[in-house]
Amino acid sequence: MRILFATSELYPLIKTGGLADVSAALPSSLASMGHSLTVLLPGYLPVLEQAREQGARILTDLFIMDYPVTLWATTLPGTEVSVWLVDIPGIFDRQGGPYQDITGRDWEDNAWRFRLFAEVARRLATAESPLGSGRPDIVHCNDWQTGLIPVLLSMTPGSPPTVFTVHNLAYAGLFSRDTFDRLALPGELWHPDALEFHGRLSLIKGGLVYGDQLTTVSPRYAEEIQQPPMGYGLEGLLRHRGDRLRGIVNGIDERQWDPAHDPYLFMTYDAGRLNGKALCKADLQQTTGLACEPDTPLVGFVGRLVEQKGVDLIEDMIPRLVAAGCQVVLLGSGDRAAEQALASKALQHSSRVAVSLGYDEALAHRITAGADIFLMPSRFEPCGLNQMYSMRYGTLPVVHDVGGLHDTVRDPEFDGLERGTGFVFGSDSAAECWHALTRALALYRQPQHWQRMMFNGMSQDFSWRRSAEQYLDIYRSLHNRTLNKRN
The missing domain is CATH 3.40.50.2000 (Glycogen Phosphorylase B;)
Incomplete structure (x- = not known):
């Protein structure tokens, strides 16, 4: 299968938490099983600098909502996973972190930054792609930073189905009504059944409402977020979509975390030689x-x-x-x-x-x-x-x-x-x-x-292969359902 995996973090290129680890390990595991994986990642300044030094090439140039966009192609170190970096001058290439400036304050235009990222993903996943054939069978989105991708794809005929994974519902991507008005989204999305959440814009709600399949990172957490307080006000929506919600425990990257071969250790060991x-x-x-x-x-x-x-x-x-x-x-x-x-x-x-x-x-x-x-x-x-x-x-x-x-x-x-x-x-x-x-x-x-x-x-x-097989079951089911609808 061809899978486009959209994320805001990717180890070892950029990391603030566990999302980066998952975004590297799951695609790597799927690729090792013979599937075509491409990770779509914002072109943060340090990531772009490193990628260019290591020979990244320009895949294509786009023009998105009055912004010039360059798509750089590289690979995830040590894997066969393709990585496409979304380079939008002035948007992602800044001093600071993925979501905050060097003083630790959130970027004021975070919603707009990830709105542009979502538009790039929509373009690449549909018939509008400048890359021609090879469009993805599945688009897998992760957390609020990618929450608008399922929304945009749902409004684009012929789009591939989407999987939306909640890694931590506590981070919902909440913004003001004024911010929504500046995102150039259809007005009908400002509705309790869409993106409006108690008078605010919720980007994670976009993924929860419009994703064709919802997943989260453990079965128990899938149960917890359907009830207060862990649902953070979205528990009713999650119960409503409970038949499309599945908990899959993350694996661990056994290449990085193996006491028998860990280069950071004074002495390696295993269960047979403690x-x-x-x-x-x-x-x-x-x-x-x-x-x-x-x-x-x-x-x-x-x-x-x-x-x-x-x-x-x-x-x-x-x-x-x-x-x-x-x-x-x-x-x-x-x-x-x-x-x-x-x-x-x-x-x-x-x-x-x-x-x-x-x-x-x-x-x-x-x-x-x-x-x-x-x-x-x-x-x-x-x-x-x-x-x-x-x-x-x-x-x-x-x-x-x-x-x-x-x-x-x-x-x-x-x-x-x-x-x-x-x-x-x-x-x-x-x-x-x-x-x-x-x-x-x-x-x-x-x-x-x-x-x-x-x-x-x-x-x-705790290998990723077991978890990856469960994601593949979801991908295949969605893909077959889409093919049946088209036929």
Whole structure:
């Protein structure tokens, strides 16, 4: 099949979160299965510079809504996936991030930027494409930045069907009525059954209303977003479209996250030779300034320091963990107050707690490998990747029973020691989180049982191939339905 995959992030070219990882791994997996994948990505300044240095070529020039557009063709590093970069002078090629300027403020014209991106996608996917034959059988869109693509394609005769994936419903792409008026969209779209949402424009609603198939990144999250509060006011629409909504757990990129071949690790290892993990723990302790104590439980965290990730619970757990004789290593960035609070905790407990603010890919891998326990107390987690990374690396996760965490972690208290892979707590309270941690620490003191669970986690199949096959089922069903309608 020919699939056009529209996204606003793509690892390793541009990343602010898990969307970038999925946008690389899913197309790569589909391409390895023999399908033709093209990722459509905005031409951000650093991405364009890197692509040109590596020999990107101009595929075509367009004129979109009075803007000259150059489409650059390159490939995703290490894959056969084509990447088309949408270069619109003054729109995406700016200093700063994909959605914010260098001061951290949202670009005021974000809605217009992604309106143009959607128009480019519409043009390339239909008979108006300057590229001639080879138009896609399916257009797969992701999150609010691509929410207008299903809208525009629904209004264009002969368009391919669309899949719209919600990675995080908390980010809805909300803008004012004045913004809608400036987007040159048909007036009838300003309606509760279309893009209007309580007097505002909702770009994610475009994908939810007009996408031919809706997916999200875990079965539990698909259930959660059909009810308040996780539906953020869109739960009625999602229930209405429930027969078109499917939850598919994200996979992980096993090329990037494999303890047996990870170049970031002091020593590689696998389930059959765990001595390398002990050396990774010692290396992490030395690197972060902690005492090299092989028998001391080491608790790690990697993620955004925001309310969603339960950062207040993490702050609460640090003194308790220190008092229980643990070491703690944290890596992340986000809310300034949370950063300062965690840095203060590290100063108070400098011999037991290490905090690194920012993002460091190498350190993220080393924490995942060197920790014994991975703490992930997210208030909500559509899918989550870190819990799967940690299990693959023999690091047992402690997680809140939500979204993809529910779907991927098995607690020995409920599933038995022979199937257990981590520890789950039911409500987002400090008491529940601490109870799960104490259960983990108790089992840590029983090495035979602990290694049994390490082996269970390292034996799980979190590959993208299984998830990709589920997406292929959706693509084929939509494609066949479209062919039947045309015939």
